[in-house]
Amino acid sequence: MSSLLSIRGLKVEFSTYGGTVQAVRGVDLEVHKGKTLAIVGESGCGKSVTVQSILGLIPSPPGRIVSGSALFNGTEMIGKPVNELNKIRGKHIGMIFQDPMTSLNPTMKVGDQIMETLLIHGRYSKSEARARAIKLLEDVHISEAKNRVDHYPFQFSGGMRQRVMIAMAIACEPELLIADEPTTALDVTIQSQILHLLRELQIKNKMGLVIITHDLGVVARMADNVAVMYAGQVVEHGTAEEVFYKSLHPYTLGLKQALPSPAMERSQLIPIEGAPPDLFSPPRGCGFYARCKQAMTICSDNNPREFYEGSHMGRCWLHHPQAKGVEV
């Protein structure tokens, strides 16, 4: 399987008044052509920062990529000058952001915003670009696209804006689409439509897809591979089946247990107790130590290395040969 995007040892910091936040602490990820990688994890675990650093979208200052590499089709993205990045942004890598209400320019017609991408990267005349923008709006199932192309974002509902964002991101048929919580702000019906749409496009364009989400339902529906992130690190990585049915990390297990089911009563919800560690001064040991029910002595002072079962990775000392016999 050919690798489309390969991230190795990515570390990102933010300087703030309170000190330096180590938002991403050595992340490795792999995205394959035509496949979907889902990144899950709670707020502040570094998911968005990871994907935004690939396109150089980390505001700098305060953000800084300390080290690491991100190879896209074999070319290094980290440290690429902006004018070089601009040839890849929007053309080879499309990006959808999480808040459709604020991610579109309020004083620009949606058609013009879609056309902008086309005119920058493709050899389109104005009228061809307009025709293509209408076609794209139709592709994302916006009715009366011919009229809608001249409307402004405030005339669209949240779900429609998100679809406009998608139309914009896929305008140049990118090889990789990064969707940062594409459905979080939307209701379930529209969420389902949008996921369906992404799937369609992926099959049609053989597009690699990175989808960031809190929602394990979305993961189950979309993902080929899953990376679970916690406190700036990938703590578990594998195929969707592996991660769901043979979880290697107590955090993944906790996430699964926290899933509500219709049969449960409200009081039966099982949360993961505690809060994630302070990334101003990350713990020396495992980031999950303080919240982990199976924590061992070694976990408090030594950050676990990666343990593999085939290609399925878990960053947890429970998989050390000497800890054998303990059930995760």
Next chain:
Amino acid sequence: MLSYILKRIFVGLITVFTIATLTFFGMHAVPGDPLLKGKVVNEVVRKNLEEKYGLDKPLFVQYGTFLTNMIKGDFGLSFTQQNRSVNDIIREHFPISAILGALAIIAAAIGGIIGGAIAAVKRNTMADRSIMLLVILFVSVPSFVFAALGQVLIAEIKTRVGVELLPVAGWGTFKHMILPSLILGLGTMAFLARLMRSSMLEVVHQDYIRTAKAKGVSSLQIFFRHQLRNAVLPVITFLGPAVAAITTGGFVAEIVFAIPGLGRYFVQAVQQLDYTVIMGLTVFYGAYLVFVVILVDVIYGFIDPRIRIAGA
């Protein structure tokens, strides 16, 4: 949109009427005698003049006459300038003030918007600090000081180098207009620059700027297409009041630069208690400013589609 404009015009008319009434009674409450300045000492001449100008009648009758004439568009005769009607004064001298004001506004808007935008984009650099320093200087030092300094500078260059860059005073050619309009616009320019800077700083961090970056739009295009237009909205709202500031500021500039605009007559009229001229010019300026503020609001609607379409 149309009903909105009509409503604004109606409110504007009430504003102008209020201005006229307050000025009328305020002016008559001021101690002094308009005819004294004309050195009328002879009782008979004074009586004739009082009759000619209607000053012998009770105040409310004068007020009524003034209102009916005003509605007909007639502001009457000047007390101090022989047989010259206020309408003539406005007709002759307002265009000069208007040109001066318009040039000052254009200079202030262009300079303020560009200066503020540069300061925001290059924030915390030398460029930003220099611009903000100038802003403080221009806001806090009154324009007549810069007017005098500008004149001195030009005179100095003329004596030292022998080149007359611009005329020091007077009115006529475009060259005459450059210095006064620049100086008249300085304070407003500085204020607009500050407004633009903070507005721009807000826009720079908006999500849609990140979206534009992710599309591969170059920094220059992001600046012009995405940042400038959104950042300029609050600045435009201020343009209405800015016109007022520049118009009133123009009175001073006209005197310093010996420009035969309306402002000079206004100041003169107040000094000489020339009732008809004061009334005429106040009402005229009031109506003019109300009109400009409405105009700016309508323009704002065209730039911000959320207002234009939501209002339609």
